[in-house]
Amino acid sequence: MSLLEGADLTKIYGDGCESCRARTGDSAGTNQCPVCGSVVACADVNLSVAEGEVLGIVGESGSGKSSLAETLALAADDGGEGESGSRIEGEIRYAGHEGNLLEVDYETRHRLRNGDISLVHQHVRDGLELDFSGGGNVAEKLLSAGWRNYEAVRERVRSLFEETEIPVGRMDDPTHTYSGGMQRRVQIARALANDPAVVVLDEPTTGLDVSVQARVLDTFRRVQREEGVAAIVVSHDLGVVRLLADRTLVMRHGRVVESGLTDRIMEDPHHEYTQTLINSVI
Amino acid sequence: MTETDRPETTPTDAVDSALESLSDDGLEGYNYAYLDEHTKREVRRSILKAIAVPGHQVPYASRPMPLARGWGTGGIQASLSILGPEDTFKVIDQGADESVNAANIRRLATETAGVETTTDTTDADVIQTRHRIPEEVVTDDQILVLQVPITDALRTVDSSDAANRRRHAHKNYGKMWVHLYENVVEWGEINIAARYPTMVAGRYLMDPSPIPRWDVPKLDDADALFVFAAGREARIYAVPPHTAVEPLAFEDRSFQVERFPDQACDVCGSTDTYLTEVDDASESAGSTGSRGGIDGSGGSRGGIDDDGGSDAAETETGSDAGDDGRRYVCNDTSFCHKRRSNPDLPRDHHLDRDDVDWGPGTTAADRGGEST
Amino acid sequence: MSEFESAPASTPLLAVENLHKTFDMHALGDKRVVGLEDVSFAVERGEFLAVVGESGSGKSSLLKCLYRTYEPSSGRVLYAGPNGTVDLASCDDRTVIDLRTKAIGYTSQFLDEIPRVPAVDVVARPLHEGGMAVDAARERAEMLLSRLRLPEALWEAYPATFSGGERQRVNLAQAIAPKPRLLLLDEPTSALDPETRAAAIDLLREFLDDGTTIVGVFHNRDVVEAVADRVVVLEDARVREIGPVEAFDREVIA
Numbered sequence: 030m031s032l033l034e035g036a037d038l039t040k041i042y043g044d045g046c047e048s049c050r051a052r053t054g055d056s057a058g059t060n061q062c063p064v065c066g067s068v069v070a071c072a073d074v075n076l077s078v079a080e081g082e083v084l085g086i087v088g089e090s091g092s093g094k095s096s097l098a099e100t101l102a103l104a105a106d107d108g109g110e111g112e113s114g115s116r117i118e119g120e121i122r123y124a125g126h127e128g129n130l131l132e133v134d135y136e137t138r139h140r141l142r143n144g145d146i147s148l149v150h151q152h153v154r155d156g157l158e159l160d161f162s163g164g165g166n167v168a169e170k171l172l173s174a175g176w177r178n179y180e181a182v183r184e185r186v187r188s189l190f191e192e193t194e195i196p197v198g199r200m201d202d203p204t205h206t207y208s209g210g211m212q213r214r215v216q217i218a219r220a221l222a223n224d225p226a227v228v229v230l231d232e233p234t235t236g237l238d239v240s241v242q243a244r245v246l247d248t249f250r251r252v253q254r255e256e257g258v259a260a261i262v263v264s265h266d267l268g269v270v271r272l273l274a275d276r277t278l279v280m281r282h283g284r285v286v287e288s289g290l291t292d293r294i295m296e297d298p299h300h301e302y303t304q305t306l307i308n309s310v311i
Numbered sequence: 312m313t314e315t316d317r318p319e320t321t322p323t324d325a326v327d328s329a330l331e332s333l334s335d336d337g338l339e340g341y342n343y344a345y346l347d348e349h350t351k352r353e354v355r356r357s358i359l360k361a362i363a364v365p366g367h368q369v370p371y372a373s374r375p376m377p378l379a380r381g382w383g384t385g386g387i388q389a390s391l392s393i394l395g396p397e398d399t400f401k402v403i404d405q406g407a408d409e410s411v412n413a414a415n416i417r418r419l420a421t422e423t424a425g426v427e428t429t430t431d432t433t434d435a436d437v438i439q440t441r442h443r444i445p446e447e448v449v450t451d452d453q454i455l456v457l458q459v460p461i462t463d464a465l466r467t468v469d470s471s472d473a474a475n476r477r478r479h480a481h482k483n484y485g486k487m488w489v490h491l492y493e494n495v496v497e498w499g500e501i502n503i504a505a506r507y508p509t510m511v512a513g514r515y516l517m518d519p520s521p522i523p524r525w526d527v528p529k530l531d532d533a534d535a536l537f538v539f540a541a542g543r544e545a546r547i548y549a550v551p552p553h554t555a556v557e558p559l560a561f562e563d564r565s566f567q568v569e570r571f572p573d574q575a576c577d578v579c580g581s582t583d584t585y586l587t588e589v590d591d592a593s594e595s596a597g598s599t600g601s602r603g604g605i606d607g608s609g610g611s612r613g614g615i616d617d618d619g620g621s622d623a624a625e626t627e628t629g630s631d632a633g634d635d636g637r638r639y640v641c642n643d644t645s646f647c648h649k650r651r652s653n654p655d656l657p658r659d660h661h662l663d664r665d666d667v668d669w670g671p672g673t674t675a676a677d678r679g680g681e682s683t
Numbered sequence: 684m685s686e687f688e689s690a691p692a693s694t695p696l697l698a699v700e701n702l703h704k705t706f707d708m709h710a711l712g713d714k715r716v717v718g719l720e721d722v723s724f725a726v727e728r729g730e731f732l733a734v735v736g737e738s739g740s741g742k743s744s745l746l747k748c749l750y751r752t753y754e755p756s757s758g759r760v761l762y763a764g765p766n767g768t769v770d771l772a773s774c775d776d777r778t779v780i781d782l783r784t785k786a787i788g789y790t791s792q793f794l795d796e797i798p799r800v801p802a803v804d805v806v807a808r809p810l811h812e813g814g815m816a817v818d819a820a821r822e823r824a825e826m827l828l829s830r831l832r833l834p835e836a837l838w839e840a841y842p843a844t845f846s847g848g849e850r851q852r853v854n855l856a857q858a859i860a861p862k863p864r865l866l867l868l869d870e871p872t873s874a875l876d877p878e879t880r881a882a883a884i885d886l887l888r889e890f891l892d893d894g895t896t897i898v899g900v901f902h903n904r905d906v907v908e909a910v911a912d913r914v915v916v917l918e919d920a921r922v923r924e925i926g927p928v929e930a931f932d933r934e935v936i937a
Contacts, residue, residue: 079777136481158489165493172492173485179495179561201496247799254812275780290751290776297753301709308710 031077031124032259033101033146033227038074038119040096043067045116053283055302060093060283070096070115071283078227080124081257085274085291087306089265093283095151095231098263102148102229103130103138125226143173147220151231153212156219157204163215164190164200170222189218194248210241217249221256228253229261234269246272267307271295279303344391344424350374354392354547358538361549366511367479368462373545378415383441384542386458387416390439393454393538394420399427401435406443406587406642413441430645433661442505444526446584446646448659448669449535451552457520459541462548464508464518484516487559495564507566510557511550519556525568525585529670530556568671577638579650583658583672586639694763695725696865696896697749702758702772704741704748718744718753720920726865731887731897733907733928736917742900743791745917746869748772749898750789751779762787762865784813788863790854790871802845803828803838806856813861827856830886832879847874855883859890866890868899872906884909 041049046065053060053069060069071093078084086094099105100117121130125145126137133141142148150156157166164186168176176182190197193214199207204215213233220228233249234242250273253260262273270277270291277294279287279302287300298304342348350372357371376384394400402417404410408430416439417428429435432445441458449455465475468486478484487508494501505521509530519527520539530537530550537550550556560566575582577589641647649656659667666674704718719741726732734742747753749760751771760771764786769778783789800808806824811817828838831852837845842853855871872880880903887910891897901907907914908928915925 082777082780135477139481139483158486161489162493162496164496165489168492169485169489172488173483177562179492179564182492182561244799251808254808276776289754290779292752293754296747297706299707299754304709 031122032080032082033124033261034077034120034122035097035101036075036120036122038076038097038100038117038121039072040070040093040100040115040117041067041072042070042115055281055284055286058282060091069093069283071100071280074119074278074280074285076278076285076288078259078261080226081254081259082276083253083260083262083274085270085277086261086263086280087265087267087270087277088280089306092280094263094265094280096283097280098229098231098261099148100131101261102146102231103133103142104148123226143170144223145226147223147225147228149213149216149220149228149230149233151235153209153216153236156216157212159203159205161204162201163195163204163207163211166204166215167219167222170219174223185222186218189222192252193218193221194244208241209237210245213237213245214248217245217252221252221258224256225258227259227261229263231263232266233262233264234266242269249273267295279306341423343396344394345377345419346374346388346391350388351392354388354540357547358389358393358549361538361547362536362551364515365551365554366515366517366548368546368548370545371547373542376542377419380543381460382412383416383439383458385540385544385547386439386441386456386542387419388542389456389538389540389547390416390437391420391424393456394424394426394437396425398436399429399434400424401429401432401438401645403438403440403443403445403643403645405441406585407644409644430648432643432645442521442523443585443642444522444529444670446641446643446658446670448662448667448673449533450662451534453535455535455537457522457537457539459518459520459539459546460543461506461518462539462541462544462546464506464516467506467508479515482514484559487516491559491561491564495561500564501560501566508559510555510559512554513557516559517548517550517556523569523585524558524566525671527556527558527566527670528568528668530554532556532668571639574639576641576647576650578640579647580654581641581647581650584646584650585642587642589638589640694768696728696730696763697726697898698759698761698763699724699726699749700759700761702745702748702760703756704744704753705756717920719748719755722758722917722920722922724915724922724925726896726898728896729891729894730912731891731899731910733911733914734898734900734917735907735914736923740917741920742917743869744920746789746867746898746900750783750787750867752789786864787867788858788861788865789867789869790858791869799841801839802833802842802853805842805853806860809857810860823860824856827860827886828852830882831856832882848876848879851875852879852883859886862890862893862895864894864896866895866897866899868897868901870900870902873902880906 044065045067046062048064049062049067049069050072052063054072061067062069074097076084086097088094101121105117117131119131123130123145126141130141148156167186167189168182171182171185186200187197190200195211195214195218199211204212207215230249233245237245246269260273262270264270274291277288277291278285279294279300281302287294287298287303294303295307298307344351353372357369361367361369373385374388376387378384390400400417400420402408402413404413407413420426421428432438432447432449435453437454437456438445438449439456439458444455463472463475465478465487468490469475478486491501494503505523506518507524507527509517509519509527511517519530532553532555534552536552539548558566569585571586574586576584576586641650646658658669658673659665668674700723702719702722706716706718708714708716722745734745736742744753748755749771755772758772762769762771762782764782769782771779803821803824806827807820810820810823825838829835833849833852837849842850845853851871851874858868858871859866872883875883884906887897891910911928913926914928914931916923
């Protein structure tokens with residue numbers, strides 16, 4: 030039984046037309062509909078994540094992987110109607126909820142996002158309030174979930190800092206004084222605060238030095254396994270996916286062109302695009 | 312200002328002559344209570360809606376008023392919309408009835424609505440107030456109209472009104488809780504001086520206007536109706552009688568009112584009222600006006616002192632004020648005045664029942680605690 | 684472990700049937716490379732089957748097909764598991780992941796780098812994640828590293844800084860630590876010195892005695908002769924012959 034499933038997920042920016050799906054995608058070599066100009070960020074994507082499993086999504090920028098990640102993390106604030114004139118179709122099924130998650134009301138979506146499905150944003154500014162303290166950013170998740178005892182909140186934040194290897198002594202400093210790696214850790218601590226079932230990481234290493242990347246990924250890998258939390262890791266970096274993911278989807282022009290065990294994708298890529306992608310790294 | 316009502320005959324090239332032509336009219340031609348009936352109906356409807364959804368900010372068509380926005384235009388519109396000719400009206404500005412602004416608002420109401428005015432809280436039917444709720448318990452036949460400069464408690468944590476409206480719609484107050492959390496991190500306790508965020512009827516987070524924390528508990532389960540009106544922001548909200556109003560706080564970092572350890576009012580000797588610090592240096596210089604705009608206490612003192620100048624002078628010289636020349640006095644001048652002749656006057660003296668829970672120092676338990 | 688009894692002892696643990704693997708190189712004008720052609724053999728429980736053959740004969744491809752790092756193009760890889768037989772060539776990815784976690788271990792010559800994890804934790808972590816207490820997992824890891832003659836000073840160091848031989852020890856220890864039912868070893872001793880290789884052989888023998896089944900590619904004939912029961916010889920992606928180790932010349936094995 031899958032924990033989280035996406036069925037026929039499609040996200041289109043623009044008005045859309047009958048030709049959109051047929052004239053975009055891998056075979057068409059573009060994600061922009063030549064008829065109406067709409068951008069098909071992703072289309073007909075099917076995927077599933079099991080409990081404790083890590084699913085990788087790789088592809089170059091513009092392949093639709095971030096759109097997919099945001100969709101899965103219920104990041105659009107107004108349901109089926111996405112931000113800036115986008116439209117989301119398809120279904121997201123989640124073991125902890127009946128029905129299509131794309132159709133839930135704001136409060137349910139908010140509750141799910143706060144407790145069940147966390148997103149670690151690609152850009153720190155989207156995920157953190159930099160003027161708040163690092164601890165405050167993590168505490169927000171707890172407070173939103175109804176924690177009302179100050180010392181209990183402090184204790185939980187402290188233990189999350191320790192778990193994600195952020196110096197506890199920096200807990201009360203404004204987040205903008207943190208290094209990039211620490212900010213990323215705060216995001217991870219925040220994402221884990223309410224013991225979610227799934228964490229979606231969108232480009233978890235963007236903007237970090239290579240050595241810092243490795244440490245952040247290792248921390249996440251350890252915590253992810255210890256907590257048994259499922260994860261969806263979106264990255265253009267094959268190394269990230271190779272390190273974290275059990276299974277991987279390869280996306281191009283808004284379509285999934287190949288999927289399978291991560292080591293199989295890396296060592297025995299079938300699709301022409303995947304072969305190019307793998308070879309270009311090696 | 313109102314283009315439609317501008318008389319055709321008024322010469323527009325000479326302001327002086329325009330004013331000249333109006334001066335003979337006096338109040339002739341003005342509607343009862345200054346506002347036209349459409350405006351009053353609009354405001355009353357909004358007040359009714361606000362009462363129906365306690366704590367929710369109801370937009371209304373705020374009109375230009377004959378004073379600058381931010382000086383109580385919302386409060387005046389609300390007061391003038393609900394005042395009837397039989398009503399008695401009291402206006403307080405930061406605890407004082409004597410400030411220029413309060414006096415002007417009273418005069419506008421007297422001249423246009425023909426109401427009686429009073430400085431006695433217990434005599435008033437409608438009390439318009441800025442930054443204070445009176446010390447004397449208000450009753451179920453009284454309405455308080457509070458002037459509101461900033462309508463949304465959430466603006467402290469997010470400047471986007473659109474985002475905040477959505478938060479209110481979904482009772483999503485996580486950001487405000489983080490603000491309180493950060494406050495405790497920084498100060499060890501929640502340190503919000505005024506505009507303390509409060510939950511109304513367990514549903515809406517409300518900005519109770521810049522009243523001190525001292526006054527916040529008075530909103531909870533009160534007998535009176537509280538109407539909060541903002542002219543500039545064109546919003547009205549309300550706390551109906553007997554509504555639960557709970558200041559946000561942690562289980563282990565509770566809400567606390569201001570403390571005045573070992574201080575009593577320098578004028579009436581009260582220890583159970585909200586006190587303001589007065590700087591004798593500026594007081595003795597007689598520049599009451601200069602202080603009035605800032606915290607109101609200077610202006611209010613001026614009023615009381617004029618009333619009994621010699622007493623006050625003696626008190627000043629012979630007082631036990633510190634070397635720095637600072638002393639504490641009641642912020643509610645009207646009640647202070649009563650206490651001067653009757654120091655033991657309880658705040659619920661005008662009620663049949665005793666021990667009305669009306670903020671700090673009201674109940675017997677509170678008084679017992681302070682007498683030790 | 685009870686799962687060893689659950690299938691009839693007569694069924695081989697692993698039955699490879701007509702296994703084919705081709706690679707289509709799209710970038711090279713869809714050039715087709717044959718990795719394995721019609722490979723069939725069976726592996727009995729508790730057996731050590733050595734895979735030998737010249738370089739390029741398909742040894743590594745075979746092991747990777749068994750582990751599903753390569754997806755077989757056709758044919759079957761029947762694994763007799765405790766809950767019935769699974770075709771590793773065609774079962775879904777989750778089943779493979781599950782078997783890898785619980786029953787099938789694999790190690791190659793190259794250690795999969797995990798940054799900033801000390802050697803002892805590289806070995807201990809999977810055990811801990813599989814449910815073993817932290818202390819017990821570390822104890823077992825230290826025991827295995829010590830048996831494989833990894834200097835104690837290196838236990839807390841990062842394998843990224845190790846020599847090839849040192850890494851290989853960590854690698855081997857990690858693969859065998861969970862005591863898998865089936866071990867797939869791809870030249871795990873190629874970079875080891877003779878003493879360490881001997882230690883590794885001892886360790887593998889113990890595992891065999893415990894019931895582990897091993898399919899291994901070994902570079903070194905000493906190892907094959909010392910531990911293998913049978914040998915399958917690959918040539919040009921096909922099985923040339925298969926039989927007991929004693930039936931082969933030393934030259935063939937090398």
